[in-house]
Amino acid sequence: GQQVMQIPQYQHVQEGEDFTTYCNSSTTLSNIQWYKQRPGGHPVFLIQLVKSGEVKKQKRLTFQFGEAKKNSSLHITATQTTDVGTYFCKAPGAGKSTFGDGTTLTVKP
């Protein structure tokens, strides 16, 4: 079965609003990765989190890894139309597909 559950499936926001997607696992993860797929594009690696409680920032994007290393979140501050796309988390697994279902973000100008 799928190792990580991701919510919400869809999120519609007004430009300038914040956005958060959550990724949850029933087991402790050694790391978690985040990817972004633009409409019509392919998944692109954003970041990897490894340490318990780790927080990393990329401009308006903030990534967190839970203390128990079972959950993670991606938060976008003041969304822009360029943020549209589907955001996937990925749990580790030697050769196994462990992508979450993704959260598709649409931004209304």
Next chain:
Amino acid sequence: ETGVTQTPRHLVMGMTNKKSLKCEQHLGHNAMYWYKQSAKKPLELMFVYNFKEQTENNSVPSRFSPECPNSSHLFLHLHTLQPEDSALYLCASTPSIGSNQPQHFGDGTRLSIL
């Protein structure tokens, strides 16, 4: 430019046709992957190759036949496909099989089965 090139970008075929998808990576990676991405399902891993050897086949129907002649090239041979096989097929690579290595994806082949 991701370093992973997939051809063709789009493919329309009938259910009785035979076609092949091609993936080539210029990153010096040793592991390559085929994924299926359809509208209703997330990224589904199909096959994994490490140093040309298949290490994973996730219960993929035999109408999909992978081939990996070397670490830089990966093919997906298609025959007698079904309408539900219409999807985006993505190729990815990593330096090796490892749980902490980002996947580098190609642009994908958009496949439509008539």
